[in-house]
Amino acid sequence: xxxxxxxxxxxxxxxxxxxxxxxxxxxxxxxxxxxxxxxxxxxxxxxxxxxxxxxxxxxxxxxxxxxxxxxxxxxxxxxxxxxxxxxxxxxxxxxxxxxxxxxxxxxxxxxxxxxxxxxxxxxxxxxxxxxxxxxxxxxxxxxxxxxxxxxxxxxxxxxxxxxxxxxxxxxxxxxxxxxxxxxxxxxxxxxxxxxxxxxxxxxxxxxxxxxxxxxxxxxxxxxxxxxxxxxxxxxxxxxxxxxxxxxxxxxxxxxxxxxxxxxxxxxxxxxxxxxxxxxxxxxxxxxxxxxxxxxxxxxxxxxxxxxxxxxxxxxxxxxxxxxxxxxxxxxxxxxxxxxxxxxxxxxxxxxxxxxxxxxxxxx
Ligand SMILES: *Cc1c(COP(=O)(O)O)cnc(C)c1O
Numbered sequence: 001x002x003x004x005x006x007x008x009x010x011x012x013x014x015x016x017x018x019x020x021x022x023x024x025x026x027x028x029x030x031x032x033x034x035x036x037x038x039x040x041x042x043x044x045x046x047x048x049x050x051x052x053x054x055x056x057x058x059x060x061x062x063x064x065x066x067x068x069x070x071x072x073x074x075x076x077x078x079x080x081x082x083x084x085x086x087x088x089x090x091x092x093x094x095x096x097x098x099x100x101x102x103x104x105x106x107x108x109x110x111x112x113x114x115x116x117x118x119x120x121x122x123x124x125x126x127x128x129x130x131x132x133x134x135x136x137x138x139x140x141x142x143x144x145x146x147x148x149x150x151x152x153x154x155x156x157x158x159x160x161x162x163x164x165x166x167x168x169x170x171x172x173x174x175x176x177x178x179x180x181x182x183x184x185x186x187x188x189x190x191x192x193x194x195x196x197x198x199x200x201x202x203x204x205x206x207x208x209x210x211x212x213x214x215x216x217x218x219x220x221x222x223x224x225x226x227x228x229x230x231x232x233x234x235x236x237x238x239x240x241x242x243x244x245x246x247x248x249x250x251x252x253x254x255x256x257x258x259x260x261x262x263x264x265x266x267x268x269x270x271x272x273x274x275x276x277x278x279x280x281x282x283x284x285x286x287x288x289x290x291x292x293x294x295x296x297x298x299x300x301x302x303x304x305x306x307x308x309x310x311x312x313x314x315x316x317x318x319x320x321x322x323x324x325x326x327x328x329x330x331x332x333x334x335x336x337x338x339x340x341x342x343x344x345x346x347x348x349x350x351x352x353x354x355x356x357x358x359x360x361x362x363x
Contacts, residue, residue: 003239003318004271004351007325008039010047011357012231016213017048019229023196024207027053029076029189031210033062038276038348039214039234042069043355049073050359056208060086060095067093076120078208079130080104087111098122098156100130105140113149120189121153125176126169127160134180141184154187154206162194162202163218170199194218197226216341220331234345235325238271240289240317243309252306253298258283264297265309269321272303276347277323278337281305285336288322289315 021028030052036044045055045066054074057063059082063075080098081087084107090097091113099105100122108119121141124131132140144150157177161169177190187205193212195202198219211218215232244266252258252266267289273279277300285296289312298306309315324330330341 002270003241004275005237006039006348006351006353007235007237007356008043008353009231009233009235009356010043010359012215012233013039013044013047013213014051015231016215016233017052017209019226020193020196020207020209020212021051021053023200023226024191024204024209026205026207028204028207028209029054029056029074030213031056031078031192031208032066033058033078033210034346035062037210037214037342038345040353040355041066042071043353043358044213045069045071045073047355047358053206054096056210060089063095064089064093074118080122081107083107084111087113087117091115091117096120098130099140099144099153100124100132102132102136105132105143108150109143109147115149116151117149118151119144119153120156121186123155123157123177123180125157125173125180127158127173129158129160131157134176137180138184152186154189155181155184156189156206159190159192159195159199159202162192162199165198165219165222165224170195170202174199174202192218198222198224211342214345216330216345218341220329220335220341232325232329234330234348236271236275236277236323236348236351237320237325238269238275238323240267240307240309240315240319240321241270241304242268243316251298254301255299258298258306262310265312266297267307267309267312267315267319267321269305269307269323270303271323271351272301272305274302274349275351276344276349277305278333278339278344281333281337286328286332288325288327290319293327294321 032041056076076096096118098120122131123137161167189206190202191207193209215230334341
């Protein structure tokens with residue numbers, strides 16, 4: 001069997017969820033879209049179901065996967081329905097749906113649900129992706145209030161730059177949200193992970209933490225009060241499958257991107273870019289080899305990568321190389337490779353997941 005695995009620490013996931021909920025000071029939807037950011041949506045939702053207030057997903061396919069697995073807590077379709085034919089399924093499976101465009105509002109109005117429909121009304125407070133303009137938002141709120149089968153909507157918006165503590169944009173968006181929703185009844189949902197960690201003034205009845213649940217800090221590199229509080233959930237590791245010694249001036253791997261400047265012991269590791277490790281990780285990208293700091297050398301291949309074992313005399317075939325997890329943290333690796341922690345964890349492929357600390361009956 002190929003010696004590569006992603007260890008998923010469900011205790012750490014629960015710890016991070018509790019932190020998010022505490023920071024929110026209200027309820028928190030655990031965001032498990034994109035297969036729980038590559039961690040496995042069903043396993044993560046099961047691990048959180050006893051304590052989570054609900055879950056957030058990107059589309060009805062993801063919601064139905066959770067319902068089929070027996071997840072009974074509320075599930076919000078954060079982009080709403082993509083076509084009107086999804087609305088009967090929303091009711092049948094007791095889902096919540098966002099209304100964030102004139103088309104989605106018209107579909108809800110044309111749909112006469114038998115059971116109450118839970119709608120989250122999305123304001124575009126300045127991100128200019130999804131959501132209704134302030135005028136359209138208030139108009140839509142009044143139109144939804146006239147529909148007997150629609151429950152009072154949750155008032156929702158999304159922050160574009162909450163991960164930049166020096167930006168004034170979050171405050172501007174919060175002001176726009178306050179103005180647009182002034183006097184309207186209903187619970188409020190504003191914060192993603194970065195807003196929860198960095199912007200306590202972003203008030204929430206319903207926070208929407210995603211990345212932080214998985215132990216990655218969206219504010220990495222900036223000073224904030226919760227830097228040490230998150231526990232990494234995913235550890236990506238693979239074993240050394242071959243070693244060799246090369247002399248000064250000899251290259252390693254495709255493109256000879258590493259040339260030995262000293263007699264060098266090379267370790268070949270069983271994971272590559274087809275598994276989701278960044279292809280253009282530079283020479284010297286940090287890894288942990290049998291618990292000690294090490295680094296990559298040479299270009300990452302599809303199925304393998306190479307590390308410098310010169311200063312790891314005890315490391316040999318079968319040694320474990322941690323590619324991300326506690327060291328390096330996925331945010332550190334992302335920084336080294338000019339990518340994002342979101343993309344790294346969501347990009348995991350082919351690697352089997354091994355779940356640690358599942359609750360009884362959830363393995
Ligand atoms: C993905 C998403 C979130 C979670 O964002 P993180 O930055 O991962 O915390 C929250 N709200 C909406 C609408 C989203 O699409």
